[in-house]
Amino acid sequence: MSILVLAEHHDGQLASATAHVVGAARTIGGDVDLLVAGNHVTGVAESAAKLEGVTRVRVADAPAYAHQLAEPLADLLVSLADDYTHVLAASSTTGKNVLPRLAALKDVNQISDILDVESADTFKRPIYAGNAIATVQSADPLKVITVRTTAFEPVGASGSASVEAVDFVADNTLSRFIGEDLAQSDRPELGNARIVISGGRGMGNGDNFKLLDAVADKLGAAVGASRAAVDAGFVPNDMQVGQTGKIVAPELYIAVGISGAIQHLAGMKDSKVIVAINKDDDAPIFQVADYGLVGDLFELLPELEQKL
Amino acid sequence: MKVLVAVKRVIDYNVKIRVKPDHSDVDLTNVKMAMNPFCEIAVEEAVRLKEKGIATEVVAVTVGPKAAQEQLRTALALGADRAIHVETDERVESLGVAKLLKGVVDQEKPDLVILGKQAIDTDNNQTGQMLAALAGLPQGTFASAIGIEAGEIEVTREIDGGLQTVALKLPAVVTSDLRLNEPRYAKLPDIMKAKKKPLETHTPESLGLTVSAAPALLKVETPAERKGGVKVASVDELVDKLKNEAKVL
Ligand SMILES: Cc1cc2nc3c(=O)[nH]c(=O)nc-3n(C[C@H](O)[C@H](O)[C@H](O)COP(=O)(O)OP(=O)(O)OC[C@H]3O[C@@H](n4cnc5c(N)ncnc54)[C@H](O)[C@@H]3O)c2cc1C
Numbered sequence: 422m423s424i425l426v427l428a429e430h431h432d433g434q435l436a437s438a439t440a441h442v443v444g445a446a447r448t449i450g451g452d453v454d455l456l457v458a459g460n461h462v463t464g465v466a467e468s469a470a471k472l473e474g475v476t477r478v479r480v481a482d483a484p485a486y487a488h489q490l491a492e493p494l495a496d497l498l499v500s501l502a503d504d505y506t507h508v509l510a511a512s513s514t515t516g517k518n519v520l521p522r523l524a525a526l527k528d529v530n531q532i533s534d535i536l537d538v539e540s541a542d543t544f545k546r547p548i549y550a551g552n553a554i555a556t557v558q559s560a561d562p563l564k565v566i567t568v569r570t571t572a573f574e575p576v577g578a579s580g581s582a583s584v585e586a587v588d589f590v591a592d593n594t595l596s597r598f599i600g601e602d603l604a605q606s607d608r609p610e611l612g613n614a615r616i617v618i619s620g621g622r623g624m625g626n627g628d629n630f631k632l633l634d635a636v637a638d639k640l641g642a643a644v645g646a647s648r649a650a651v652d653a654g655f656v657p658n659d660m661q662v663g664q665t666g667k668i669v670a671p672e673l674y675i676a677v678g679i680s681g682a683i684q685h686l687a688g689m690k691d692s693k694v695i696v697a698i699n700k701d702d703d704a705p706i707f708q709v710a711d712y713g714l715v716g717d718l719f720e721l722l723p724e725l726e727q728k729l
Numbered sequence: 730m731k732v733l734v735a736v737k738r739v740i741d742y743n744v745k746i747r748v749k750p751d752h753s754d755v756d757l758t759n760v761k762m763a764m765n766p767f768c769e770i771a772v773e774e775a776v777r778l779k780e781k782g783i784a785t786e787v788v789a790v791t792v793g794p795k796a797a798q799e800q801l802r803t804a805l806a807l808g809a810d811r812a813i814h815v816e817t818d819e820r821v822e823s824l825g826v827a828k829l830l831k832g833v834v835d836q837e838k839p840d841l842v843i844l845g846k847q848a849i850d851t852d853n854n855q856t857g858q859m860l861a862a863l864a865g866l867p868q869g870t871f872a873s874a875i876g877i878e879a880g881e882i883e884v885t886r887e888i889d890g891g892l893q894t895v896a897l898k899l900p901a902v903v904t905s906d907l908r909l910n911e912p913r914y915a916k917l918p919d920i921m922k923a924k925k926k927p928l929e930t931h932t933p934e935s936l937g938l939t940v941s942a943a944p945a946l947l948k949v950e951t952p953a954e955r956k957g958g959v960k961v962a963s964v965d966e967l968v969d970k971l972k973n974e975a976k977v978l
C-alpha cells in the first residue's frame with residue numbers, strides 16, 4: 422500500500438489539517454508521501470518533511486498551482502496517482518474541490534469525509550447531516566478519500582522525509598484566478614481551536630458579535646456562527662459551523678442564541694463539552710448541551726466575560 | 730445561452746431520519762421527500778439568468794426512480810422550460826450520476842451547468858466536480874455569486890478562509906452554496922402550468938451508458954446519542970462547573 426496525501430497550506434504555512442490527514446493515512450497503513458503543490462512553497466515543503474510517518478515530500482512548485490485551482494491540481498494528481506493505492510486530502514474547501522475531479526478522471530468513486538478506518542478499503546462516514554453513520558467499502562483500484570480532520574489525531578513534527586521536485590506542470594486554459602477576500606483574524610482557526618464560541622440569529626446584528634469577541638479574547642477561543650447569522654449578514658461565511666459549513670470538535674463549544682437545528686448540530690456535536698446560552702427554555706440545543714443557561718444573552722455575555 | 734440544472738430528490742431537510750432495524754440503510758418508506766435545498770438554489774439561479782435575458786432556455790435534469798419526476802415538476806413550476814428524467818431504480822452515487830449527466834450534456838450541449846454543492850442525504854459534495862472533469866470543463870464550486878460576460882463566467886466561491894473569485898471559460902460547471910440566492914416558492918398557477926411543460930424520459934441504456942457501481946454500503950448505524958446535561962442557574966455556577974467539573978477552563 423502507498424498513500425499520497427495532498428498537503429493543505431495557506432500564506433506559505435503548512436496548515437494543521439495536514440498532520441491530521443497524515444494521521445488518517447497512518448491508520449490505513451503503508452508508505453505515506455505528501456504532495457505540496459503551489460507557487461513558492463519551499464517553506465511549506467520543509468515543514469511537511471517534518472511530519473512523522475512521511476517517507477517523501479513531492480513538491481510541485483509552479484505558478485500554475487498558485488491559488489490551488491481545481492483544474493491544474495487535479496491534472497497534477499492524475500500524473501502522480503498511478504504510484505499509489507490511496508489519495509487523501511482534508512475535507513476542506515480545497516480537498517472537496519479537487520479530489521472529486523481526480524476521482525472522475527481516474528474513473529473511480531470518492532469516499533467523502535471519513536471518520537474512521539476499518540481496513541484499507543472500508544471506511545465509516547457520516548450521512549444525513551451525521552444522523553447516520555455509513556460503513557462503505559470501495560472496490561476501486563485507487564481509493565480517493567477526503568478526511569474529517571477532527572476525527573483523526575495529528576502526527577507529530579519530529580520526522581525527516583526526503584524532499585523531491587515534481588516536474589509535471591499543468592497547462593490550464595480553462596480557469597483563471599481573479600482575486601480573494603480573506604478574513605483577517607488574530608484568533609485561532611475555527612478548525613483547530615481548543616475553545617469555540619458561536620453566535621446565532623439571537624445575536625441580533627453583526628455589531629453585537631463584539632460581545633462574543635470579548636469572551637473569546639478571555640478564553641483564547643475562535644468565534645463561529647450559525648447559518649442564520651451568516652445569511653443575515655452579521656458575519657462572513659467562513660464562520661459558519663454545520664453540515665454545510667465547518668466541522669469543529671473543540672474541548673469546549675459555547676452556543677449563544679442558537680436554536681440547535683440538526684444542520685448546526687452536525688458541525689459541533691462531537692465537541693467534548695457543550696454549553697448553550699438561550700432565552701428559550703425549550704430550545705433543542707439544550708438536548709445536546711452539557712451545561713445550559715437559560716436567559717438573555719445580552720445580560721449573560723457581559724457577566725460571563727467579567728467573571729472569567 | 731442554454732442552462733442545464735441538475736436536481737436530486739432527497740428526504741425533506743426537516744425530517745428526522747430513522748435507520749432500518751437491519752442496519753441496511755436509512756428507512757425512506759412514507760417519509761416526506763423534496764428537492765435537495767442546494768438544487769432549489771441552483772434552479773433559482775438558472776431562472777434568474779433567464780429573467781435577466783442572459784439564458785434563453787433552462788433545462789432541468791434528474792437521475793433516479795419514477796417518483797423523482799415530482800422534483801422535475803417542481804423545477805418546471807419554478808421556471809424551468811423543460812425537463813429530462815434519466816430513470817433508474819439502482820442506487821446511483823455521485824460518479825454514476827456524473828457519468829449519466831455527462832451523457833445528457835453531450836446531447837444538450839449547454840453553455841452552463843448548475844448543480845447543488847451537496848446532496849443532504851449522502852453529503853457527498855462530488856457530482857459537479859466529477860461532471861466537470863468528465864466533460865473537460867472548468868468548475869466553480871460553492872458559488873455565492875456569478876456574473877457572465879464575453880464567453881466567461883466569474884464565480885465567487887465560499888472557501889474556508891473567506892471568498893475567492895475565479896473566471897471560467899464557458900461552457901462551465903457551477904455548484905451553488907447557500908448564499909447564491911434565496912429561492913422563490915412555486916405559485917399555484919405555475920404548478921398547474923408545469924404539468925403541461927415537456928418532460929422527456931431516458932434510461933441509462935437509451936443514453937448508451939451503464940450505471941457505474943457505487944461503493945458498497947455495508948452498514949448504516951445511528952451515531953451514539955449525546956446525553957443532555959444539566960441546566961445551571963447562573964453564570965457563577967456555569968464558570969464553576971466548567972472549571973471544577975468539566976475542567977475545560
Ligand atoms: C441545506 C441546508 C444547510 C444548512 N446548513 C447549515 C449549517 O451548516 N449550519 C447552520 O448553523 N445551519 C445550517 N442550516 C440552517 C438550519 O436549519 C437553521 O435554520 C439554522 O441553524 C438556525 O440558526 P439559529 O439557531 O442561529 O437561528 P434560530 O433557529 O432562529 O434560533 C435563534 C435562537 O436564538 C435565541 N435567542 C434570540 N434572542 C435571544 C436572546 N436575547 N438571548 C438568548 N437567546 C436568544 C432564540 O431563542 C432561538 O433559539 C442549513 C439549512 C439547510 C436547509
Ligand SMILES: Nc1ncnc2c1ncn2[C@@H]1O[C@H](COP(=O)(O)O)[C@@H](O)[C@H]1O
Binds near residue numbers: 823
Ligand atoms: N440523482 C441525481 N440526479 C440529478 N442531480 C444529482 C443527483 N445526485 C446529485 N445530483 C446533483 O449533484 C449535486 C451534489 O450532489 P452530491 O455530489 O451527491 O452531494 C446535487 O445538488 C445535484 O445538483
